[in-house]
Amino acid sequence: DGGITQSPKYLFRKEGQNVTLSCEQNLNHDAMYWYRQDPGQGLRLIYYSQIVNDFQKGDIAEGYSVSREKKESFPLTVTSAQKNPTAFYLCASSIEAGDYGYTFGSGTRLTVV
């Protein structure tokens, strides 16, 4: 059953800690994306990767880092430099970068405690 899996579903972080959100897809998609969703803010792009071993900053990359060592995986690290990390994080993938629709994961809700 093909799809895109995010884990964990809920994550709690203490201030000053780095945390890593997992995103795995078995759709054989080349492109992967990370979005942040806050109430009333829509979907804001953090980072995206068009191909393995390559990624670009999105609109709100400060305080985040990513890697793309495998086609199937695109983990997102929320660093201590991110001042307001509490949000809902969505990972997505598409056949290739450009004019194709996205398949979204079910999201990770991160809360700073």
Place this chain on the structure above:
Amino acid sequence: GENVEQHPSTLSVQEGDSAVIKCTYSDSASNYFPWYKQELGKRPQLIIDIRSNVGEKKDQRIAVTLNKTAKHFSLHITETQPEDSAVYFCAATPRTLGRLYFGRGTQLTVWP
């Protein structure tokens, strides 16, 4: 990059009525326009999309229209049902930019 604006931000309709959500875009090179539906606490899901070589596309109760000259596109939902209640996002992209540009979303509420 592209800039997508979406209106209205909230929309309430009575069950059975029609709902229309409008988006404008800035980059005349944009050629792909998808619409996503996100129910509360769930992931966004693609419901319909249109490419710039087509003016209108229908899928049962939903349709999308595109006006390239005016640079706007709209989602039309007919015979609305309570299960249509969700946040709807439009998006646009020219192929060369490698990503979608989303509108800020419309919260649609359908009252029984």
